[in-house]
Amino acid sequence: MLGTYAKEFSAAPANRVRMNAIAKSGINSVATNRDALINMQFTFSTEIETGPVTNQKQSGRCWMFAGLNTIRHHMAKKNNMKPFELSQSYQMFWDKFEKANYFLERVIDTRRDETDSRVVQWLLQAPLNDGGQWDMFVNLVDKYGVVPQYVMPETFHSSASREMNSLLTQKLRGYASTLRRAYQEGGSVEALREKKQQMLSEFYRVLCYFLGTPPTQFDFEYRDKDNEYHRDSDLSPQAFYSKYAGRDLHEYISVINAPTADKPFNKTYTVQYLGNVEGGRIVRYLNVDIVTFKRLALAQLNDSEPVWFGCDVGKMMERDGGILDPAVYDYEGALDVEFEMTKGERLEYGESLMTHAMVFTGVNVVDGKPNRWKVENSWGKDRGSEGFFVMSDEWFNEYMYQIVVNRKYLESELAAIADEEPIVLKPWDPMGSLA
Template identity: 40%
Template structure:
């Protein structure tokens, strides 16, 4: 039997509050400064020196600004390292806008395809409603970036620079999602009227023309061919004429995305299993979103091996937890909110995933680690929030924060164990779109 709170309950609550030591002092501190500031642990600063025993050389910090393209920025940041070294251009940067254009185009196409596939489902069907809500946003995964790059190539940033919209995507997100969701209702009407899949796909292609036009207005027209012109760090002039984006990628970026493996640490799932999240794929051909679930120590070992091999590591985490954005610190000891309220706020990683308190919300690149007696104590992180955040754009991540809030890392297979590589060859178990890893 359910029961509302009574007057007696409220009196008991107030009585318990009044017996709490220093309750009014704490209340004044929280009310004046907020929960985060009132709970900040000054002593944690002792562990935040920017000295690392292993570091990868990197270029100028990038800035995704007000967009959700962290996954693309971090992918391109890990790829540019080799190109910058080969060309002797330390601050070389790929165009994020170029691949953003095709990212949104392909997402729109996949959205329409899903609406065609789900057109017979009930209006309250869970998968239909999930995909309808997902729409066409600017978030993504490493595998999405890999597939885009394999299909469309890359260009230098100077060839297709950022626009106001590429750096501030919320307005486009609103109008683009309104447009495609309106079209989704038309697809359902067509299905009910007995139209064939061919007729619905013809409708899709007409609507994709409109999407393409919107994206050109927002991001600019992607180049078909371009001249790659630059001066290296020795001030020597170079030019490579009449390249396609695919030719540029093949010639200057020596990477095979099939050589990578996506390791995850999701304790709410069975360890040493291969999982797939097909709802996050938006190309039928190419790299797919899959994970090999391993203990956190194995994931860290692979990351350390790749850093020692001189290569940065793409990783996904829950960045908003225990973060000092201004100073660029990720530390589980940074705030004492449980002590502040005198309550137990400890929830393990599996519990956070199971309750959806935890999620993989942001991607960055790990570019260094500080090892003491061969054990990691802190990590250097290259973010994509510009130089005004953190230490000129870099963040420091304690090893305890890594354990708690890092969910995935993409490493070259040469740095993975034989067991991990064998698991990656098995048929993945498909996860539902609303899985905690989604």
């Protein structure tokens, strides 16, 4: 059989040409579609004014960066401010702390389950990574507000989080072992929670070493676009958000497009054990068809408001040029094979899921239909056009999974569905992935 395969390969001269080209230059260089690069220009019929892009560096905080980017654009416009950044490390600190508490509560909830049960193993797999979801971002803003970046600046480990996360995860797994052993030795739930408080005290201290101490009061100083100086003293992070942003994030809802048989459209879903703040807002998704999905994103952009979104960024992306387009690489032509999975099948069979959050800040519409979307990324200004990416509408259809829009854009029927009790998905469902 192997001999037959070898003869078949050698019988086609084009096979050797493909092999030599790919071995020499790599599949992406061979498969790059020049026409797609030319077509994906950075010009848009609708474009929102923004400041420079941000840079999450070697961390997985894209969802925080995207959330804070939507807020800073609103704050700058509302208060006539020059472009500035909000502190991502401040949000990171409280997310880590709240996730630790949330995880330990789930350990207590599952104290009767065997350690090798699928749920317990799922909880232990990644109790404290950098990723998150829109509703988790809302929980942090609700509870802790926001601060300017200079009030709690970046540290080595906020920008390069791998070692920090590894050590914090080791602590949490150790805490889990201690709590489960205490229960097996007859400890009550009350006693377990007393132990948990001691653990959180230690965890807070270690977080301070990595990220610094979070402020409770600060002075806000800035110059506006007219170069006038402003000073506002003794602000709490919550008061700062209320005064300078004042946006009710609860008016916004996560809308998804997940075309799988187990998630009918026009239903609301949540994911078991997906969250950060115990007792906070749950992660809630309204699943709709792609036409409705796209219409909602367009409606908000046409009102000059950015759109937070989640996607599978690694698929069909030309990173240096900042291009997201299914046509950017002709893998089928380069390899002489076909790739025939639908969007729903990619979700069901582990080929795709949401991996990254960014912000739409523009769109190009021709004859009433979008053909490309302007994307504000958080990978610094060295990729794409000063850090901005361009997404084709075809890529939107295939790899876009979530947008966050104001509820006012929902039709009355959809708005009513969004308020229904959500269907609970398993923790390992693909829509439980974190950006």
